[in-house]
Amino acid sequence: MEFLASVSEIMKKAFEQAGYPSDNAGVVISNRPDLCQLQCNGAMALAKSAHKAPFVIAEEVAAALRDLGGEKVFSKIEVVKPGFLNLDAAPSFVAEYLRSMQADEKLGMEKCGPKKIIIDYGGPNVAKPLHVGHLRSAVIGESVKRIARFAGHDVTGDIHMGDWGLQMGLIICELKERKPELVYFDESFTGEYPKEAPFTISELEEIYPTASGKSKEDADYKAEAMACTKKLQDGQRGYRALWDHIMAVSVADMKKNYVNLNVDFDLWNGESTVHDRIPAMVSRLRSEGYAHESEGALVIDVKEETDTKEMPPCMVLKSDGASLYNTTDLATLEMRREQADPDQVIYVVDKRQSLYFEQIFRAAKKSHIVKDETKLDFLGFGTVNGKDGKPYKTREGGVMRLSMLIEQIREAMLKKIIENKENSGDTDIDRAAAEQTANMVALAAIKYGDLSNQASKDYIFDVDRFTSFEGDTGPYILYTMVRIKSILDRYEAQGGKVSDTVLGEAEGEDEIALSLQLTGFAKMAREAFEELAPHKVCAYVYDLANALNRFYHSTRILAESDADRQKRYIALLALTERVFETGIELLGFECPDRM
Numbered sequence: 001m002e003f004l005a006s007v008s009e010i011m012k013k014a015f016e017q018a019g020y021p022s023d024n025a026g027v028v029i030s031n032r033p034d035l036c037q038l039q040c041n042g043a044m045a046l047a048k049s050a051h052k053a054p055f056v057i058a059e060e061v062a063a064a065l066r067d068l069g070g071e072k073v074f075s076k077i078e079v080v081k082p083g084f085l086n087l088d089a090a091p092s093f094v095a096e097y098l099r100s101m102q103a104d105e106k107l108g109m110e111k112c113g114p115k116k117i118i119i120d121y122g123g124p125n126v127a128k129p130l131h132v133g134h135l136r137s138a139v140i141g142e143s144v145k146r147i148a149r150f151a152g153h154d155v156t157g158d159i160h161m162g163d164w165g166l167q168m169g170l171i172i173c174e175l176k177e178r179k180p181e182l183v184y185f186d187e188s189f190t191g192e193y194p195k196e197a198p199f200t201i202s203e204l205e206e207i208y209p210t211a212s213g214k215s216k217e218d219a220d221y222k223a224e225a226m227a228c229t230k231k232l233q234d235g236q237r238g239y240r241a242l243w244d245h246i247m248a249v250s251v252a253d254m255k256k257n258y259v260n261l262n263v264d265f266d267l268w269n270g271e272s273t274v275h276d277r278i279p280a281m282v283s284r285l286r287s288e289g290y291a292h293e294s295e296g297a298l299v300i301d302v303k304e305e306t307d308t309k310e311m312p313p314c315m316v317l318k319s320d321g322a323s324l325y326n327t328t329d330l331a332t333l334e335m336r337r338e339q340a341d342p343d344q345v346i347y348v349v350d351k352r353q354s355l356y357f358e359q360i361f362r363a364a365k366k367s368h369i370v371k372d373e374t375k376l377d378f379l380g381f382g383t384v385n386g387k388d389g390k391p392y393k394t395r396e397g398g399v400m401r402l403s404m405l406i407e408q409i410r411e412a413m414l415k416k417i418i419e420n421k422e423n424s425g426d427t428d429i430d431r432a433a434a435e436q437t438a439n440m441v442a443l444a445a446i447k448y449g450d451l452s453n454q455a456s457k458d459y460i461f462d463v464d465r466f467t468s469f470e471g472d473t474g475p476y477i478l479y480t481m482v483r484i485k486s487i488l489d490r491y492e493a494q495g496g497k498v499s500d501t502v503l504g505e506a507e508g509e510d511e512i513a514l515s516l517q518l519t520g521f522a523k524m525a526r527e528a529f530e531e532l533a534p535h536k537v538c539a540y541v542y543d544l545a546n547a548l549n550r551f552y553h554s555t556r557i558l559a560e561s562d563a564d565r566q567k568r569y570i571a572l573l574a575l576t577e578r579v580f581e582t583g584i585e586l587l588g589f590e591c592p593d594r595m
């Protein structure tokens with residue numbers, strides 16, 4: 001159970017015993033931490049209906065609370081004008097709660113659901129290198145997936161590649177120009193095509209932009225590329241075989257990038273996956289009257305009376321009969337319903353596509369491609385900017401490749417780690433180990449730098465700030481965790497056993513604050529799921545790190561001579577470490593043993 005729900009139980013009883021409804025009896029975190037830890041404002045809401053001053057009601061509730069043994073839960077129960085109940089949690093009650101948290105694999109979070117959830121994230125385009133724009137979808141989607149799983153849901157991640165459009169036709173067209181002798185272009189060929197692709201990833205990455213550039217200048221070339229796209233989609237054998245090669249080469253490269261980001265997908269579906277179901281879907285949309293012709297195109301009207309913004313119809317087929325981005329997204333929703341019947345589908349996509357998804361969601365609901373009760377969520381994210389406030393570029397002004405971005409942070413991190421070692425007098429530096437550590441910390445720097453912002457906001461990718469060991473950063477969180485690990489290690493080296501220690505009643509101010517911060521975990525995790533908000537996990541682990549460091553600086557832990565007290569400290573640190581581990585697991589990165 002969540003801590004606040006747990007302390008609210010007795011408060012509810014007190015309201016009832018005093019003759020009041022308990023709907024507003026919830027205890028919340030105090031907004032005046034200088035006065036009290038917790039508060040209950042329920043009396044204020046009752047004044048009108050009870051025809052009594054809120055102060056009087058609060059007094060009655062406080063009396064009932066004491067009568068019910070409320071002092072076991074609250075070490076302070078104070079009624080203040082105009083009618084608030086100011087409260088402190090009793091250390092014994094907090095200790096009891098922390099012990100129940102420790103005994104629970106979910107750290108007190110109640111299992112909700114399970115709902116069947118599909119998360120659509122990543123969204124890379126085949127044959128184009130991953131760039132900085134792909135970072136956020138991967139990082140946020142991965143975290144939301146982990147948060148939803150932790151909450152107990154049945155979650156499937158689908159990468160939804162862009163693998164079927166004109167870009168494929170462009171590549172085939174350009175290959176045909178360069179190597180017309182390839183067997184793939186021989187329409188009379190009936191044998192088996194070679195296993196080996198006729199290009200490498202770097203060739204592919206050069207072919208695509210070249211072809212794309214040409215098509216913009218040369219109308220005939222573009223027409224040819226479109227014809228290639230059509231032939232591919234119509235199933236021409238040689239083109240399909242080439243497409244298989246493009247996919248294999250490209251996907252292998254994507255996987256490397258995603259492994260570096262510690263991001264993975266259960267399904268590697270793409271736009272092409274639903275190609276075969278489009279004709280039947282379109283014909284149903286027509287025959288059941290959901291779609292109609294408009295200026296030659298086939299569209300579904302999605303405007304609603306209450307709309308204040310422009311809401312154009314959702315196009316299902318272009319005027320030349322070709323399907324488009326919309327068509328594949330609708331068909332994908334249809335496939336997902338048939339294959340998995342999800343309760344919720346979450347799209348983690350650039351927020352500039354928000355109107356597009358509004359159209360898709362409405363069209364899908366209206367035409368019963370998805371059930372009425374299926375929740376469709378668009379988690380739109382903002383842009384990654386450079387220090388100049390403009391979209392992040394390379395020094396030369398080109399598009400920043402994701403692999404280069406990761407490399408940049410890795411290098412900066414390695415430099416820092418080696419510097420730190422040198423400064424601490426370490427002369428015998430194991431470079432390979434340092435690199436491994438640097439890579440782990442670098443990932444935390446990137447992911448935390450991204451996730452600590454509310455997804456919808458743009459943010460500035462600032463290598464210096466992200467890699468700093470101080471402030472609201474990934475490395476600071478890891479540094480704090482390593483600090484705990486090292487204390488626990490030294491405790492064991494001194495002959496202690498962490499597993500023999502027991503959580504007890506906190507005494508000092510900083511120990512109490514750390515304990516209270518720990519009690520907030522379950523509520524935070526629930527809210528992070530409900531609001532699809534990894535930044536809430538970041539804010540929580542950051543507060544936890546601050547609370548831990550304050551406690552560390554004010555407390556003699558390993559030098560404590562009272563063995564029982566020391567055990568209590570160690571138990572608190574061990575639980576803190578576990579909460580941290582869970583938190584960063586939800587964010588999608590890991591902590592090295594030392595830094």
Ligand code: ARG
Pocket residue numbers: 120122123124125160161162329347349
């Ligand atoms: N490939 C798309 C792009 O680069 C993103 C795909 C998002 N997901 C989706 N189901 N449409 O813009």
